[in-house]
Amino acid sequence: YDYTLVNKMVKEVEKSIYETIEFDKTNEILLGVDLGTAYIVLVALDKYRRPIATEMEYANVVRDGLVVDFIGATNIVRRLKRKLEDKLNAELKYAAIAVPPGTSARDCDTHRYVVERAGLEVVKVLDEPTAANAVLNIKDGVIVDIGGGTTGLSIIKENKVIYTADEPTGGTHLSLVIAGNYKIDFESAEEIKKDKYKQKEIFPIVLPVIKKIASIIKKHILESKTDVNSIFLVGGTSCLEGIEQVIEKETGIQTTKPYNPLFITPLGIALNC
Template identity: 50%
Template structure:
């Protein structure tokens, strides 16, 4: 199933809202989602209809790694700046949700909520990342594969519920390492080169083995599950050509939104909207 236009439009609206340029705070309550990722910390804000109205994206500077908060104070500081900037633009943020990678349990899942508490956001709920992504994509069945900076989350969704999840330590960092080794450049330059559309067709053959490895990990996890479509999200899924490798290895039709990087953070804000109503009616 292809991604529908309204999902792509909502993601594009969130991308536009990130600049905070001339965004008018809407009437009514706002709902915030925070994605503490290995590569980026992203805050998304939606209105009561789920329309994106504000947001911020910052490099996470190693404060989060592979689904664990390594530098709690560092993560809080980045989020504090983001929230201050958005509040400073006139948006009154209160209710918020955080997400944790699939399989995260106990104290680590709670730590994600504590980061939000520290910046005076009221945590109405925690959600796992693939369920957040599926809310944006508007799907109730399929496999959501979130290839981020450090990890790849694999989830099978059936009838709107997560039927299986796994999180594997493979992501954009591994692509950067291969490029850095080949061109004899530092990792951060490799990361920039990877995002340059002018260089992507030249580097695709070099990094195809990394994508194949990711795809074989995904295939292993999906074995035995009835999956109709594989939905690719996460920043690493932006790279043109990754979807073809995924299709070849998994023998599944692959759908990718126009901008896979922003799906999970936006989904966390949508889950905040949904969970707020349950929270207040409880």
């Protein structure tokens, strides 16, 4: 798999957090809103699908794919929307959103209402693996989304998602283990975990959790009774240096990841707007 184009787009998303990017203001802006357990991310694209502005905020309003703080979530989306509008000097009207596979119709509606209350018309509701694959374009393989609260897995055969699963182990569990080990609070543990200079030191501490994630992946691949040759990692926790090697060793399946896997799903949501 060649990540060249994917990585180029993700770097543009990253750049659009800090830089003003010129675009044609007469055209509609495509917007993706990703409500996650750890972050809420808004990615805006121009009509050529080029990233033009990104905003994100750490949030504790969604748990395991379900909105647990409706007002809090709405306020954050509204605030990030305003920030984007100020940056772009343009009005944002439409958005696409995504939910984990298997989310009930009622919970999908709650996601939608959050974004609509923030002043956006929701034009599409996707499932997360479909969003991620809009960026990766994988024909055969497994996309594993290691997020904050959960690890989601989708097996793709001949361009179609044929099996999905979502299990409650993710980055939060890594941070809890770090917090326990160093006797520090959760927020400090999160900071240490995301600091690439400290990741070598914490790696042995979080290794059992990564192995647990690998065993979840292995179990579902076996249950799906499909032949799988490659694993593609996305989601914030996949940023951890060396995580792909552990998963490859534990599953015996070639495992790769793009540059900054945190932005794959939010970018894919925007591409579908």
